[in-house]
Structures are given as structure tokens and as C-alpha cells.
Amino acid sequence: xxxxxxxxxxxxxxxxxxxxxxxxxxxxxxxxxxxxxxxxxxxxxxxxxxxxxxxxxxxxxxxxxxxxxxxxxxxxxxxxxxxxxxxxxxxxxxxxxxxxxxxxxxxxxxxxxxxxxxxxxxxxxxxxxxxxxxxxxxxxxxxxxxxxxxxxxxxxxxxxxxxxxxxxxxxxxxxxxxxxxxxxxxxxxxxxxxxxxxxxxxxxxxxxxxxxxxxxxxxxxxxxxxxxxxxxxxxxxxxxxxxxxxxxxxxxxxxxxxxxxxxxxxxxxxxxxxxxxxxxxxxxxxxxxxxxxxxxxxxxxxxxxxxxxxxxxxxxxxxxxxxxxxxxxxxxxxxxxxxxxxxxxxxxxxxxxxxxxxxxxxxxxxx
Numbered sequence: 267x268x269x270x271x272x273x274x275x276x277x278x279x280x281x282x283x284x285x286x287x288x289x290x291x292x293x294x295x296x297x298x299x300x301x302x303x304x305x306x307x308x309x310x311x312x313x314x315x316x317x318x319x320x321x322x323x324x325x326x327x328x329x330x331x332x333x334x335x336x337x338x339x340x341x342x343x344x345x346x347x348x349x350x351x352x353x354x355x356x357x358x359x360x361x362x363x364x365x366x367x368x369x370x371x372x373x374x375x376x377x378x379x380x381x382x383x384x385x386x387x388x389x390x391x392x393x394x395x396x397x398x399x400x401x402x403x404x405x406x407x408x409x410x411x412x413x414x415x416x417x418x419x420x421x422x423x424x425x426x427x428x429x430x431x432x433x434x435x436x437x438x439x440x441x442x443x444x445x446x447x448x449x450x451x452x453x454x455x456x457x458x459x460x461x462x463x464x465x466x467x468x469x470x471x472x473x474x475x476x477x478x479x480x481x482x483x484x485x486x487x488x489x490x491x492x493x494x495x496x497x498x499x500x501x502x503x504x505x506x507x508x509x510x511x512x513x514x515x516x517x518x519x520x521x522x523x524x525x526x527x528x529x530x531x532x533x534x535x536x537x538x539x540x541x542x543x544x545x546x547x548x549x550x551x552x553x554x555x556x557x558x559x560x561x562x563x564x565x566x567x568x569x570x571x572x573x574x575x576x577x578x579x580x581x582x583x584x585x586x587x588x589x590x591x592x593x594x595x596x597x598x599x600x601x602x603x604x605x606x607x608x609x610x611x612x613x614x615x616x617x618x619x620x621x622x623x624x625x626x627x628x629x630x631x632x633x
């Protein structure tokens with residue numbers, strides 16, 4: 267598998283439709299610019315849907331990829347290593363922030379176990395049936411995945427994207443349920459942006475103290491030494507310092523762009539996967555929105571590189587898709603306004619000019 271092949275498969279949202287959407291917006295009763303960024307969102311959705319006026323977002327879905335990362339053994343996370351299955355269980359039981367928000371917004375949640383480090387019988391078969399491996403390797407000293415596992419994980423993400431597109435999902439909120447995932451994500455972003463570990467090291471969704479931050483920074487520094495020699499091959503990069511969940515998310519993002527299915531990114535993990543996907547297919551980011559500012563410095567670096575401006579900045583650091591899900595009503599509002607606002611009434615002078623133009627007889631030729 268060569269991820270660069272996606273570059274030939276992904277097209278940008280229809281530019282002609284976007285121009286039609288802009289012209290439609292200029293005819294609405296509400297003055298242009300009065301709705302701020304909602305105008306831009308509505309026009310982006312029109313181009314993605316190839317529809318003017320834009321269609322309502324009626325079948326959104328939250329998709330969360332779950333996995334454990336061996337680097338969490340270094341105590342670089344606010345959670346104990348190998349406990350990502352507890353995050354999954356909380357989401358399934360409706361006891362996590364993303365579950366509460368999804369219930370409030372009536373959005374179904376799909377959880378995909380790409381690399382959890384737990385027994386299969388702890389979770390429903392619908393969650394664990396696609397698992398690539400049990401936990402990812404400790405990226406500071408070993409590869410996260412074998413080459414075969416990395417390809418399997420990418421293909422898993424592609425398959426999930428196809429299933430969502432085929433089922434009629436019209437927008438995806440993408441997130442992760444991981445322990446140690448922000449360390450792997452920061453390593454990927456630092457490698458692709460050519461920066462040092464200290465620039466991208468954050469405190470994670472669970473929050474860590476200064477000593478844990480220093481351990482995390484050292485782990486990213488060591489992982490970066492292993493990442494830099496394989497920067498020319500995105501699949502090998504994911505195998506070296508990514509993980510099963512990150513590789514699956516990268517495949518999901520690429521295939522979603524192929525299928526013209528818009529995606530709202532959540533925090534630093536989805537941003538890292540998006541940056542890898544952009545490296546493979548430069549048009550892919552045109553199908554994504556950045557849902558929120560997570561406070562992670564690596565996320566800011568990645569979004570800046572992809573020219574994606576987050577929709578929200580509410581200080582939400584919990585991750586798990588929660589921040590991106592909070593942005594969903596904003597996107598739905600933009601679609602509703604673009605579709606349902608009436609056009610302004612014609613001015614009498616405009617009507618008279620048109621009537622005169624219609625009644626005027628063509629001049630006779632003197633030739």
C-alpha cells in the first residue's frame with residue numbers, strides 16, 4: 267500500500283457549486299457578512315454536497331477510534347497505561363462527556379477498537395471485532411506497529427469510512443479514546459513540521475504535572491529520532507511512531523475525502539492523523555473542519571500547517587470527540603440558515619428596469 271495513491275483519488279469540493287452558493291447568499295434578505303463565519307460554512311457545505319441551496323445535516327455520526335499506546339508505561343499520561351478500555355466503557359454506558367453530548371444532540375456514537383490493551387470479553391463484540399493488535403509498541407524504543415499491522419489498520423479506517431458513507435452518514439465527528447495517544451500524535455506532528463519535542467509537548471486531555479510533562483517531552487524527543495529517517499513514507503511513519511488507532515484514523519480521513527464525506531476534527535490526535543493524510547493527499551483537508559482548540563501546542567502547529575481555523579475555543583481539553591461534537595450545532599445552524607432564509611424582495615426600480623427591458627423591441631438592423 268502507498269498512501270500517496272490517494273492524491274489521484276481525492277478531488278476538491280466543487281468550486282462551481284461554491285460560486286453558485288455565494289451568489290445565492292448575496293440574494294438573501296440578511297446582509298452579506300451579518301452571519302459571520304456561518305456564511306462560509308454554508309458555502310463550504312454546498313460545495314461538499316454539490317447542492318444549492320445546501321441540504322440540512324440530518325445523519326451525523328460520532329466515530330471514535332480506540333487504542334492503548336505502550337509509551338504510556340513511562341507515566342506520560344494522566345491515566346494509567348492500558349486503561350483506554352475504561353474510556354470506552356464510560357462512553358458505552360453514557361457516562362462520559364461525549365456520550366452526554368451525543369445523547370443531548372441525538373447523534374449516534376460508533377466506537378472502533380483498533381488497538382486496545384484489554385481482553386476482548388470486556389467490551390461488546392461490535393466494538394472489538396476489528397482490533398488490529400493488543401496495544402501499540404513503545405515508540406521511544408520500538409516501532410508502534412509492524413508494516414503489515416500498519417496497512418491493516420489503515421484499511422480498517424478505510425472500511426469504516428465506506429460503511430459510514432454507504433449508510434448515509436452526511437457528516438462525521440471524529441475523535442479518539444486512547445491512553446498515550448497525545449504523545450504519539452505530538453511526535454507525528456513534530457516530525458512532519460520539523461520542530462523540536464518541547465514545542466509540541468502538551469499536558470494531554472487528562473492533564474499532567476510538570477514531572478510527567480518532562481517525561482513526555484523526553485519520550486517525544488526519543489521517538490522523533492526514530493521518526494525522522496522514515497519521513498518519506500507515511501505508512502512507515504505510522505508504523506514507527508503512530509499506533510493502530512492513529513493509522514486507522516488516517517485511513518478513515520483519506521477514504522472519507524474520497525467518498526466526499528465531510529469530517530469535523532476534534533483534538534491533537536485527529537489533527538496529527540489529518541496532517542499525515544495531508545502529506546499523502548494535499549486536497550484532502552478541503553473536506554475537513556477543525557472543531558475546536560484543544561490547548562495542545564501540537565494541534566495548533568498541525569492546524570496552522572493545514573490552514574484550518576477551529577470553529578470553537580471554549581477551553582475544552584477532555585478530548586474523546588467532545589469539543590468537535592460541540593461544534594456540530596454550529597455547522598447544522600449554518601446549513602439551516604443558508605437553506606431556509608428567504609431572498610430579499612426586489613426593489614421597485616429594479617422591477618421597473620426589468621419590465622422595460624422585457625417590453626423593449628430589438629432594434630432593426632441597418633446593415
